[in-house]
Every structure is written in structure tokens, then in C-alpha cells.
Amino acid sequence: MTYYNEMYEGSQVRDPYARLSQWVETMPADFRQMKQAEAEALFRRIGITFAVYGEGGDPDRLIPFDMMPRVFEQAEWRKLERGIKQRARALNAFLRDVYGRAEIVRAGRIPARLVYQNEAYEKAVVGVVPPRGVYSHIIGIDLVRTAKDQFYVLEDNCRTPSGVSYMLENREIMMRMFPGLFRGNRIEPVDQYPDLLRRTLESVAPAKCHDRPTCVVLTPGHFNSAYYEHSFLANLMGVELVEGQDLFVDGEFVYMRTTQGPKRVDVIYRRIDDPFLDPLCFRPDSMLGVPGLMDVYRSGGVSICSAPGAGVADDKAIYTFVPEMVRFYLGEEPLLQNVQTWTLWKDDDYKYVMENLADLVVKEVHGSGGYGMLVGPKSTKDEIEAFRAKIQADPGNYIAQPTLALSTCPTFVAEGLAPRHVDLRPYCLCGDRIELVPGGLTRVALREGSLVVNSSQGGGVKDTWVLSE
Amino acid sequence: MLSRTAANLFWMGRHLERADTAARLLDVGQRITLLPNTASGYQNEWNSLLQASGSADLFAQKYGEISQENIEEFIFFDRENPSSVMSCIEKAREAGRIVRTALTSQVWDALNMAYQDLRQLERTPRDKLDTASLTDVTTSHTSTVRGAINATQLRNDGWHFMNLGYGLERADATARLLDVKYYVLLPRIEFVGSGLDTYQWQVILRALSAHRSYHWAYGGDITAGRVADFLILNGESPRSLITALYEAVWNLEGIAKRYGDTVPTNARDKAREVLGRLQAHDIDMIFDEGLHEFLTWFIGEIGTISTLVHEDYLLGGS
Numbered sequence A: 001m002t003y004y005n006e007m008y009e010g011s012q013v014r015d016p017y018a019r020l021s022q023w024v025e026t027m028p029a030d031f032r033q034m035k036q037a038e039a040e041a042l043f044r045r046i047g048i049t050f051a052v053y054g055e056g057g058d059p060d061r062l063i064p065f066d067m068m069p070r071v072f073e074q075a076e077w078r079k080l081e082r083g084i085k086q087r088a089r090a091l092n093a094f095l096r097d098v099y100g101r102a103e104i105v106r107a108g109r110i111p112a113r114l115v116y117q118n119e120a121y122e123k124a125v126v127g128v129v130p131p132r133g134v135y136s137h138i139i140g141i142d143l144v145r146t147a148k149d150q151f152y153v154l155e156d157n158c159r160t161p162s163g164v165s166y167m168l169e170n171r172e173i174m175m176r177m178f179p180g181l182f183r184g185n186r187i188e189p190v191d192q193y194p195d196l197l198r199r200t201l202e203s204v205a206p207a208k209c210h211d212r213p214t215c216v217v218l219t220p221g222h223f224n225s226a227y228y229e230h231s232f233l234a235n236l237m238g239v240e241l242v243e244g245q246d247l248f249v250d251g252e253f254v255y256m257r258t259t260q261g262p263k264r265v266d267v268i269y270r271r272i273d274d275p276f277l278d279p280l281c282f283r284p285d286s287m288l289g290v291p292g293l294m295d296v297y298r299s300g301g302v303s304i305c306s307a308p309g310a311g312v313a314d315d316k317a318i319y320t321f322v323p324e325m326v327r328f329y330l331g332e333e334p335l336l337q338n339v340q341t342w343t344l345w346k347d348d349d350y351k352y353v354m355e356n357l358a359d360l361v362v363k364e365v366h367g368s369g370g371y372g373m374l375v376g377p378k379s380t381k382d383e384i385e386a387f388r389a390k391i392q393a394d395p396g397n398y399i400a401q402p403t404l405a406l407s408t409c410p411t412f413v414a415e416g417l418a419p420r421h422v423d424l425r426p427y428c429l430c431g432d433r434i435e436l437v438p439g440g441l442t443r444v445a446l447r448e449g450s451l452v453v454n455s456s457q458g459g460g461v462k463d464t465w466v467l468s469e
Numbered sequence B: 001m002l003s004r005t006a007a008n009l010f011w012m013g014r015h016l017e018r019a020d021t022a023a024r025l026l027d028v029g030q031r032i033t034l035l036p037n038t039a040s041g042y043q044n045e046w047n048s049l050l051q052a053s054g055s056a057d058l059f060a061q062k063y064g065e066i067s068q069e070n071i072e073e074f075i076f077f078d079r080e081n082p083s084s085v086m087s088c089i090e091k092a093r094e095a096g097r098i099v100r101t102a103l104t105s106q107v108w109d110a111l112n113m114a115y116q117d118l119r120q121l122e123r124t125p126r127d128k129l130d131t132a133s134l135t136d137v138t139t140s141h142t143s144t145v146r147g148a149i150n151a152t153q154l155r156n157d158g159w160h161f162m163n164l165g166y167g168l169e170r171a172d173a174t175a176r177l178l179d180v181k182y183y184v185l186l187p188r189i190e191f192v193g194s195g196l197d198t199y200q201w202q203v204i205l206r207a208l209s210a211h212r213s214y215h216w217a218y219g220g221d222i223t224a225g226r227v228a229d230f231l232i233l234n235g236e237s238p239r240s241l242i243t244a245l246y247e248a249v250w251n252l253e254g255i256a257k258r259y260g261d262t263v264p265t266n267a268r269d270k271a272r273e274v275l276g277r278l279q280a281h282d283i284d285m286i287f288d289e290g291l292h293e294f295l296t297w298f299i300g301e302i303g304t305i306s307t308l309v310h311e312d313y314l315l316g317g318s
Helices: A015-025 A031-046 A074-098 A112-116 A164-177 A179-184 A193-203 A227-237 A293-298 A322-330 A347-355 A381-393 B003-034 B041-052 B056-062 B068-077 B085-098 B105-123 B131-152 B157-180 B196-207 B211-218 B224-232 B241-262 B266-279 B283-289 B291-314
Strands: A065-072 A138-147 A150-157 A215-218 A240-242 A247-250 A253-258 A261-265 A267-270 A303-305 A360-364 A373-375 A398-402 A408-413 A416-425 A427-430 A434-436 A441-445 A459-466
Touching: A015 A065, A015 A179, A031 A065, A031 A164, A031 B105, A065 A074, A065 A164, A065 A408, A065 A416, A074 A138, A074 A150, A074 A322, A074 A427, A074 A434, A164 A179, A164 A193, A164 A227, A164 A441, A164 A459, A193 A215, A193 A227, A193 A267, A193 A427, A215 A227, A227 A240, A247 A261, A247 A293, A253 A293, A253 B003, A293 A303, A347 A381, A373 A381, A408 A441, A408 A459, B003 B041, B003 B068, B003 B085, B003 B131, B003 B157, B003 B196, B003 B291, B041 B056, B041 B068, B041 B157, B056 B068, B068 B085, B068 B131, B085 B105, B085 B131, B105 B131, B131 B157, B157 B196, B157 B224, B157 B241, B157 B291, B196 B211, B196 B224, B211 B224, B224 B241, B224 B283, B241 B266, B241 B291, B266 B291, B283 B291
Parallel strands: A065 A459, A215 A240, A215 A267, A267 A303
Antiparallel strands: A138 A150, A138 A416, A138 A427, A247 A253, A253 A261, A360 A373, A360 A398, A408 A416, A416 A441, A427 A434, A441 A459
């Protein structure tokens, strides 16, 4: 299989990479090791780690950072941006629909079973329309590239996509270490993201809120692996970072406990999952949530971002229908394509997949983090057979996709620059407007030949540039 | 400000000060072992230092024998000792991590560096470490954090809560150390001029990093009355009870002024009252009243103020 290397056109270095290529070539021999060590020290000092508790070893781990940026031209980006915004609108329209009259199900475009028997479908919020009809306020859309003009959406993340702090910090560190690169290239900034996020949250304040809305970030606590990100975003937005224990419900509103007594909260950007939000409504054993929160939410006393139940739009079974949503709700043709997907609960698909396991990627419908998946071409016969048995036990739990020829970007490895596979997660904000900053999180599979970019599986990150005109 | 945030800032301050105290105790102990071991008397010194940090029982249980290595391990690294330098820095750093949003990046940097460096020391074989450098590393880190707080933090309520933590902890630590050694300060005929008393007083001054400033402040010979005066009533001495309490009051005033009439001020009122009583004392009155009785009263009052701080601000009005 041949892979598209984003730096080259044939054997020529593409324009957007021209200066970078020069930069690498003129780099003194020991410069790179020195800078790599400096970057690592910066990350550790600032405390950008993802905490992994309970596995022994140092609880604070660094995600490997690759200093070679990934570059998009303005025109490439504009196209992606239009596609992402379109997809975000369709996903929110779908959510509004399935918690209302479910026209798309009535029209027979999506099987009722996939919606109503979906674990993420929350009966508790049927008929509740959040402010501006927005359910998912921050949508992370994972994209992969297979050719110069060919992008595919790998998955949508409508609940609480993480990683945006890496996008911001990667940039911060690059600017600090290589100011010359930024003077020489005209790179669109991304640091307005926290302001845009705050504005988005404020724009969906409940109707009962008459003053400037009080927003908070709700975290499961400092043992959570993404805690750094939670505190980072709260800090940059200038809002409080709260835990469930800091909030309480009194009458028709939610309050936080402050040194000056209770203070009303209007918008909650939650980074905890639905089942933990409110022990009175969902899991009764949850210590992370706020008892009574859902009552306040349903009566319009507080906004929750993303809205409870938003997860029904982003699992891998619903994913196959997103292009259909674009057509159904927006009357447009999808600008971004899905990866061809076989759903194993259909007999024909099942038969095809079982016959071609060695060529396909098989994933669990609700899996994430690169766990519970099979990459056919990279697996041994035994691994394939073991996975086959798992599929046979519960076909409905799996989907399959062709092995994509994921694009590569030049990446620093021990011997110098070498191509490594990448993906891209831009973050789309949905409130009174739909916006995204020019950039995103590029994840890179650091192991040679590996197609899995997840940080739990040996992935790293890169700064992602969008060049201005 | 979130009550939980204020609580973490308050305890961050307390734990940093406590780490500092522990490191200074270690330094003093180290000096004792450098002197010719004339009698088991020096072991008693160690023991009283352990008592001052409130951990003598734990030490006896876990290690039994008093030796340089055991003490160093216990006071510096042992995480089962809640007052060890490592425990305190770890708790301070954890509190800081929880309230990252309330700290400037310089303060966080300094705090995180302190933690990372100690972790590094922890992994170093013990025979490669010397006690003096352990103390130096700790006090230099705690000073850097304190400096970063003073140089970069907004003078808002969070700043007051942090400094309140520092102030109350310092008042408590000085009072406890004095209480453990109070009998040394009582004038006793048989010791006068024997050299032993002077030496013991020096130990106390050293434990509070006050032996040089004492000379600047008083000059001349070290006497029990002056040492006690310096550590209790002298407003120039940075670790005296009156200075530490004055700082606590000042911060509580700052909070009360900021929050206005709707928030209770019981902690402020109590702290004011205790400060007033301290100011009304001179050192002879304290000796007449009984030094131990006086210190017991004072430690109790600091505890009460701390409890009132929690009630006024840290429970969130519910």
C-alpha cells in the first residue's frame, strides 16, 4: 500500500512545507535533541501531563510531542471548515429531531432501533429543547486524509471531546521555542479558542438568566486523566472549575458554594458523562454529580453543555447515517465523506466482513481509545481468529471499515525525519454561531508503520498550522 | 471564590509552611549530631524536636531507634509521617493542582518544580544525600514559591487565604516548638552560667532560623527572657507569635473588608481578640502566668481561629 505524504508532490516539496523543509535542512546536528529536551522540560514544568492513576509508575505522563508541524494551506482548510460546520449543523438538527418528533425515523431514513435502543439515548430529556436548540456545543470531528484532496470523517465526538488543550499548548510551546519559524511563515492563530468557547457557552444561557451568565466547568476531579485540560480551559475562560460537591440545587436553580455564600450558576460545561450527572436521575451511586440537577435542567434553570443525551449522535452505528442527516435536514450534499462502513448486524455485511477480516479494520460500536479493535493487515492469523470469535458472539456490537491508506507527515525520529501516519481533530463550537479556529489536534502514530494514533497506544501530537493567504 | 478553592489555597499555605518547619527541624537535629555525644542528652533533643512536629509517637512505633538515617528518612521522605517534608510538599502541590486556575503560572511552576526536585531526591540513594543539602533544597524551594506568590498573585481573596494559612501555621509551629522546650527557658539556678542553657536556647533559635536575627535585635548574651521575648512578643521577629498572628489578622481583615457585611466575621473577631491579649502582655507577665499555660492557651486559640475560618468561609454558606 502506498501512502500519501503530505509534505511532497511527487518528489517536490509542496509550497506550504517549503520553509519548514529548509529549516530542517539547516538545523545543526545537536540542535534537535536539545530542543526536544527543552520541549519536554517545558511540558513537564507547565504541568501538561495526562494523569494515569492506578497503573503504578509516575502518575503524570507526557504525551510525546513532535516538533515538526503539520501544515495546511488556506484553501485546503477552507474546504475542511465548510464540511465540518455542515456536519455539526446536521448532528445538532438530528439531536433536536430525535428528542422531538423524530421525523428522520418516521421517514424511514434511520432505523428506530438504532436511536431508541441506543445506550446514549436519554429518555429523561425527551421533549426538552435546550436554548437555541443546540445539544452538542463542542464537536470534535476526527478526520483522516488519504490523498491530496481526499479527507474522510473517522468519527464524530458530540459529548465532551478532549485534547483541545494540546492544540493550544503545542502552539504555545512552538512559538516559544521557534519564534523565527512563526515570523517566516504566516500562521493563523488558534489562541482565541477559549474566548470563543466562553462566548459559545454564554450564548446558550437559559431564558431565566437575565444578567451576564455565570458559566462553570464541571470536572470529575483532579484524579481524572483530563484534569489538566479542565483546569486549563476554566483558567483561560476566567470561569470557576467546579466539582459536583461544589454545586447544589435549591428550588429552581443550581448554586455553587463560595466564600461569600451561594452563587447561582447558569451554564455548566460538564466534562463528566451523562450517567454521573445526577444521582437522582441517572446512576444513584454517582458521587461526581449534583442531586436534582436534571430537574433544574428540564425546567430551564440551567444549561448543560453538551446537553444530556447528545451522545446518541456520535456512536459508530449512527455514524453511518450522518451523510443521510446532512441531506435530510439541510437539503445539501455532504462535503465531507464517511469511510465506507459495514455494519455487522446486516447479513450481507456480516458475510463480507467475515470473509475479508484480514483486510479490514473492525471496531466496537461503543469502543474508544484504540482499544477493542482489530487492524486486519497488521494482525497475525491467531489474533484475527481470536477476534473472529468475539464478533461471532455479538455481531451487533461491531462495525468494519476498509484499511485506509492514512496520510503521513514528516516526523522526527531517532534517525532524522521519517513519515508517520497522522489524523486530525478540529474542534467545532456551536452556540448562536458555528465557529472553529483554524487548526486542531494532529495526532501521530510514532511507531513505524502503525496506524493507531491514540496516546494510550504510543501516539504523539504535533502543532497544526493553517497558513494565511 | 469557590469555598473549595479557598480551602485548598489555605491548606496549600499551611502545608508549605509545615514543610519548611520540618526541613528546619532536620537541620537543627543535624547540628546536634555534630556535637560530641556527651550523654544521651542529645537523643532527648531529637525527641523534643519530634515532639514539636507532633510525630514522636509515630516515629517510635515505626523506627524505634533514633539514628541519623532513621530521622532523616522520617522527617524528610516518609509519606506515612503526615508532617514530613515530602508529605507536605506533595499535599501542597496536590492542593495547588486542584486550584490551578487560582494560581499564576509562576506560582504553579515553582510549586511543581519543588515537587519534581523532591521526587528526584527521593529516587537518589540515601548515601548520596547529605542532610544539609536536603534542608537547603527545601527551604530554597519553599522560599521560591513564597516569592512567586508575593510577586505575582493578585491581591485578592485567594491571596489572603494562602497567607492566612501561612500565618496560622507559623504561629502554631513556633508555639509548639516553644512549648516542647518551655522548661529550658525557665530560669533555673543550677544551669546558669553552665553553658548548657545557652546551648539549648541556641537550639531553639536555630530551629526557627532566628539565631542571627536575635543578635541583631538584642545584642549581647543570650538569656532566657530575651529568647522568649524574641519568639513571642517581638514584632520584628518574623516567626514570633505576635508577628505570625498579626499577619493572620491582617489577612482576615482583608477578607472581611472585601466581602462586606453579609458574610460572617467570627474568625476575624476572634483573631483580633487574641492579638489584643498578646499585645497586652509583657514577658514577665507570661513567665508569672506560667509559660506552658500561656502556650497551651495560645495553641488552643489558634485552633479555634482555624475552625472559625472554616465556618465563616470554607463551607459555602450551606
